[in-house]
Structure formats: C-alpha cells, structure tokens
Amino acid sequence: MMPEMDGQPVIAGAGLAGIMAALSMGRPCILLSSGLLGRDTASSLAQGGIAAAMSAVDSPELHAEDTLIAGAGLCDPDVVRAITLCAPGAIEELLALGVPFDRNAQGDLDLHLEAAHRRARIVHARGDGSGAAIMHTLIAQVLNAPYVTVVECAVLEHVQTQGGKVSGVVVRHDGVSHVLRTNACVIASGGIGGLYEETTSPAPVAGGGLSVAARAGARLIDLEFVQFHPTSLVTKTPGRRPLVSEAVRGSGALLIDETGARFTDELAPRDQVARAIAAHIAAGHETFLDAREAIGKSFPTRFPAIALACHNAGIDPVTMPIPVHPAVHYHMGGIETDLSGRTSIPGLWACGEAACTGLHGANRLASNSLLEAFVMGRAVGRDISGFTVQAPPERLAPALVAYGDYRHILGTYAGILRDAQGLTRGLELLTPHIGHDGSALVGALVCHAALHRQESRGAHYRRDFTRTDANATRYAFTLADVFSDMPSLEKVFS
Structure with a gap:
C-alpha cells in the first residue's frame, strides 16, 4: 500500500465481476484479492456455466421470459431484457479472450439444459469446471494488464464519505490497515454464504462488502432472498x-x-x-x-x-x-445498483453477487450468475473509465471491524423455512454485536428484511405466511431506515 496508489479506483474482490471491472477500466486501478488470486472465490467454484441464447431454437427473449418466471414476480424486467440480450455477445467475447468452452461432435458449442430453462442454453467449459476455466483465462489477462495492480490477501474494511460522496477507503493487507485516498471504489466481494454452516461458498465470502456498504449509507435491496442449492x-x-x-x-x-x-x-x-x-x-x-x-x-x-x-x-x-x-448457494439481494453498477452513493459501484441489479428477483435462474458477473463487471469498468478519479486531500483514520462466527444462528433462524419467532430470535442474538462486527450486522439485516416480507415467494418461505402477496414489492432500505424502524438497533450500533 504505497502512497502512489492514492487516487486510483479500488476494486474489492477478485472474482469474475471484479476482474472484469479491472480489465474493462483501461486505466490504473487496484484489485484487492482476499486471498491468493483465483482462490476462495465463488466464480472459480462455479460448475454450471453461463446461460446464453446461442442456438437457432432459442432467443434472448425466451431467456428473459425464463428468468422472469424463476424470479417470481420481483425481477426488474428492463434489467432482465438488457442482460439476457448481452449474453450471446458475452460468450463471443469470452471465446475471443481464450475461454475453452466445450464443443460437440459437430464443432458447435455444447449447450446444456438446467432446471427452469426451456431451452438448452448453458455453455460449459471443461465439463463441470466452467468457473475455474473462465477464471484461469481471465486471471492470465489481468496479470498481463499493466494498468492493474493486484494486491493479494487484502480486504476492504471501510468506505469513508464526505458530503455524501466517496472520499477514501481503508484496506487491511496482511493484518495491517492502510488508508487510500480515492473517490472511486467498487465492491465485488461476493455474497453471504460464509455466514451459514451448510454452504457451497468459500468461508471468506461472508458479506463483508455488504457490511461496508451498509455502514457507508448505501441502499440495500432484496436481502431476504437467500437461495439454497x-x-x-x-x-x-x-x-x-x-x-x-x-x-x-x-x-x-x-x-x-x-x-x-x-x-x-x-x-x-x-x-x-x-x-x-x-x-x-x-x-x-x-x-x-x-x-x-x-x-x-x-x-x-x-x-x-x-x-x-x-x-x-x-x-x-x-x-x-x-x-x-x-446448502446456501447464492444471495439474490445485495447493494442496490443501476445497469452501470452505480450505487446510491456517488463514487461507489458494486457488481457480482455483492450487488443487486434486479436480474434475479426472488429466485435466481440457474447459470445467470456468471453471466451477470461478466456483464456488470464490464459495465462498471467502462463507467469508471470515464469518471474523474481524484485523491481527496484529507487522510482518514482506519475503522477496524471484527468478524465472529454466527453461522449457527443464521442457519437455524434464517434458513430455508422461516417464521417470525425464529427471525426475531435471530435478531436478538445478533443485535449485541452489530456495532463492531460486520458479519453480525449483515445477518441482522437479513433477518430484518425477512421479517419485513410477510409472504412466501421464491427463495423466501415463511411458515407463518405461506401465501404469495399479489401486491408485494421489492424492499430496499438503508441502515438509517432500519434504525428508524428499530431504535434499539441504533442504540447498540452507536
């Protein structure tokens, strides 16, 4: 963490979304990897591949329809259409980058069928090693990009704002906190699977980016929708x-x-x-x-x-x-963004599983996650390429956050089957720790959102509200909104 890094965009997370943001930026930037590059990312573990309408009997419109059906009424239709329309081009771009997508005997892409897809449209690479094959190719690209500085074993701890805009970040690298002056930060740190005992996610993928964004005042949305594979x-x-x-x-x-x-x-x-x-x-x-x-x-x-x-x-x-x-596999909710990856805070972007564009709604369609990570990582990089990045003059004091183990609480009280009694108990157990612990904060916010949604829809199932409410809408909020509803939480947090 050298002084010359001040004034560069900081990308927190080196999965598919973070790497695509860095590659698409075309300007000096800093890419933070929580471990060794390519390790402990959900992207590298992905088996199913990427969904894209690549056959003569398929179309982006059919892909969009399947996505909307799976999302159980809470997808953003404009976002769905935009991202599924980008899918065939994303496959072509990845092919051009060197990703070894599987071919059939005729030399065409070997397309597979997965649940809730009406057409065979899943493009694989090396069988069930799709994520690893894609990441291997893109890691080689990012290591050869002279404008990307990769910092391994580094995590984003804090986003500082001044006047409602990003003014700096605190990064923990090899156990030491460093302050970087920048007005551009990207959160691409993955989902919340590490907060649960039974999960397919790497342990470090535990909602750290959501915690940082929430503390900075960013709007979060759809946090109650946790997909169990x-x-x-x-x-x-x-x-x-x-x-x-x-x-x-x-x-x-x-x-x-x-x-x-x-x-x-x-x-x-x-x-x-x-x-x-x-x-x-x-x-x-x-x-x-x-x-x-x-x-x-x-x-x-x-x-x-x-x-x-x-x-x-x-x-x-x-x-x-x-x-x-x-087992917990994907979080449909996250930091609310538009189709450029911009959040509610100027200077803060988000992409990948940490973000929520509205593509997935209440229940992600299989193999749409790598598609979204690629498309939105690229969109973020391109958006920042035209952004004026500066080093604000003031240095910032580090803000340290500890992370405890709350996996049993989340699995017990905010798992597949939920009710008000269990979610309330989960909140009670997590609340004493939210002021100093990011994992407890994210877990409490998931419980809060799940309590707020008094219906069953998609991946969110309430035993005490088994029906789907035809008038229900998406639930977006900031930490200040939660404190307004629950003053007891603010007292503990402060």
Missing part, C-alpha cells in the same frame, strides 16, 4: 460443501430417498426442489441423487470435478446414489 454433497467433514451441479439433474439424474422412491420433480425451480428435500429430511428420510441409470459410466468424464468430490467422500456415482442436502 438443492443438492450439495453430504460429507463427513465440516466447512464448504461440494456442489452437485444442476446439470446432473438436467442430464436425467433422479432424486430418491433411502427406499429408492422419487419424491419431487427434479427440474422444478431451485427453491421448490430445496424445500422438497428439506421437508423430506425433516420427515426422517435420507435423500440421494441417483445418476446410475441416466449418466452411468460416463459420469467421471462428463462431471470430473463432482466425481472427484464424490470419491473423496467415499461415493462412486457410477454405482452408488449420491447423498445430498440443500
């Missing part, structure tokens, strides 16, 4: 759960219990499948994904990463059903 691999070791991709069910694998009986529609939207599995487990059953007949001996070649994870857990997917449970 129906099929994570059940392992005997704690920590991140390996994902058994949607593509496995798209290839014909069946969900069965210990008796061998099917109990739900495998290709229903993710929220419905996740709830069906959770309910079956609650009724005392074990749940499995059976690929023996539909995929069989081709499993290791079609899904090599999943096959390896299964073998590491003592499971042979060719001859054995795969034990699965739901």
Whole structure:
C-alpha cells in the first residue's frame, strides 16, 4: 500500500465481476484479492456455466421470459431484457479472450439444459469446471494488464464519505490497515454464504462488502432472498460443501430417498426442489441423487470435478446414489445498483453477487450468475473509465471491524423455512454485536428484511405466511431506515 496508489479506483474482490471491472477500466486501478488470486472465490467454484441464447431454437427473449418466471414476480424486467440480450455477445467475447468452452461432435458449442430453462442454453467449459476455466483465462489477462495492480490477501474494511460522496477507503493487507485516498471504489466481494454452516461458498465470502456498504449509507435491496442449492454433497467433514451441479439433474439424474422412491420433480425451480428435500429430511428420510441409470459410466468424464468430490467422500456415482442436502448457494439481494453498477452513493459501484441489479428477483435462474458477473463487471469498468478519479486531500483514520462466527444462528433462524419467532430470535442474538462486527450486522439485516416480507415467494418461505402477496414489492432500505424502524438497533450500533 504505497502512497502512489492514492487516487486510483479500488476494486474489492477478485472474482469474475471484479476482474472484469479491472480489465474493462483501461486505466490504473487496484484489485484487492482476499486471498491468493483465483482462490476462495465463488466464480472459480462455479460448475454450471453461463446461460446464453446461442442456438437457432432459442432467443434472448425466451431467456428473459425464463428468468422472469424463476424470479417470481420481483425481477426488474428492463434489467432482465438488457442482460439476457448481452449474453450471446458475452460468450463471443469470452471465446475471443481464450475461454475453452466445450464443443460437440459437430464443432458447435455444447449447450446444456438446467432446471427452469426451456431451452438448452448453458455453455460449459471443461465439463463441470466452467468457473475455474473462465477464471484461469481471465486471471492470465489481468496479470498481463499493466494498468492493474493486484494486491493479494487484502480486504476492504471501510468506505469513508464526505458530503455524501466517496472520499477514501481503508484496506487491511496482511493484518495491517492502510488508508487510500480515492473517490472511486467498487465492491465485488461476493455474497453471504460464509455466514451459514451448510454452504457451497468459500468461508471468506461472508458479506463483508455488504457490511461496508451498509455502514457507508448505501441502499440495500432484496436481502431476504437467500437461495439454497438443492443438492450439495453430504460429507463427513465440516466447512464448504461440494456442489452437485444442476446439470446432473438436467442430464436425467433422479432424486430418491433411502427406499429408492422419487419424491419431487427434479427440474422444478431451485427453491421448490430445496424445500422438497428439506421437508423430506425433516420427515426422517435420507435423500440421494441417483445418476446410475441416466449418466452411468460416463459420469467421471462428463462431471470430473463432482466425481472427484464424490470419491473423496467415499461415493462412486457410477454405482452408488449420491447423498445430498440443500446448502446456501447464492444471495439474490445485495447493494442496490443501476445497469452501470452505480450505487446510491456517488463514487461507489458494486457488481457480482455483492450487488443487486434486479436480474434475479426472488429466485435466481440457474447459470445467470456468471453471466451477470461478466456483464456488470464490464459495465462498471467502462463507467469508471470515464469518471474523474481524484485523491481527496484529507487522510482518514482506519475503522477496524471484527468478524465472529454466527453461522449457527443464521442457519437455524434464517434458513430455508422461516417464521417470525425464529427471525426475531435471530435478531436478538445478533443485535449485541452489530456495532463492531460486520458479519453480525449483515445477518441482522437479513433477518430484518425477512421479517419485513410477510409472504412466501421464491427463495423466501415463511411458515407463518405461506401465501404469495399479489401486491408485494421489492424492499430496499438503508441502515438509517432500519434504525428508524428499530431504535434499539441504533442504540447498540452507536
């Protein structure tokens, strides 16, 4: 963290969105990676690929319709149309950058079907290693970009504002806090999966960017919508759960219990499948994904990463059903942005899972996340390329934030099945810590938003409000709004 870094845009997060923002900026910028570059990012772990209308029987309009249906009435239709329209061009651009997307025997892109898509439109790279293949290609690009300074093992701790605009940031690098003077900051730090015990996300992806944005006064939106992937691999070791991709069910694998009986529609939207599995487990059953007949001996070649994870857990997917449970996989909510990635605070942008554009609504359509990360990361970079970046004259005092372990609280009280009693209890347990702990703050805000939405919709299911409210709208708020509704929280926070 040298003084000459002052006055450069700071990008917090080096997943697909953050890297695309840096590459698209075309000017000196600082890219913060919470660990080693390419490690501990959800982008690198993505299996399913990127959704894009690339066939003669498909179109961006059909892609948009499927996205709107999955979003359960809370997508922003203009955003959906804009991003799905960009999808074919995004694939072409990634191909030009060198991403090795899979081809079929005729040499065309090998398109796959996933849940809630009416057309085969999922573009894979190296089978179920799509995210890793894309990131490998783009990391090489960013390391060769002379205008990007990559700082590893660094996280954004604080965004300082003056006159309602960004005036500087505090970055923790190798355990030491540094102040950088800049009026341009991008939050691309990922979602909140690390706040839950059963998750497919890396542990560091725990809502740090949302905490920083909330404290700075940015508007947040749709925080109650936390998507549980129906099929994570059940392992005997704690920590991140390996994902058994949607593509496995798209290839014909069946969900069965210990008796061998099917109990739900495998290709229903993710929220419905996740709830069906959770309910079956609650009724005392074990749940499995059976690929023996539909995929069989081709499993290791079609899904090599999943096959390896299964073998590491003592499971042979060719001859054995795969034990699965739901796990937190994606956060539809986040920092509210427009289609340029601008937030409610001038000088602050957000993209990727930390942001919320309105594309996903109440329930993300499979494989739209990498698409959004690419399109919006690029949009942010291009927007900042024409922004006048300065180093405000005043140096700022560091603001330190500790992070505790609240995974059990979130999983118990703000999980797949929710009610007012549990969400209120979650708030009670988290509130004493929100003044000094970013994880507690984000967890409390998720509980607050879930309490506010007194209906069931998409990934948000209230046992005490099981019906969908036809008049419900999206819920956006700032930290000041929450304090106005709940003065007790402000007293603890201050």
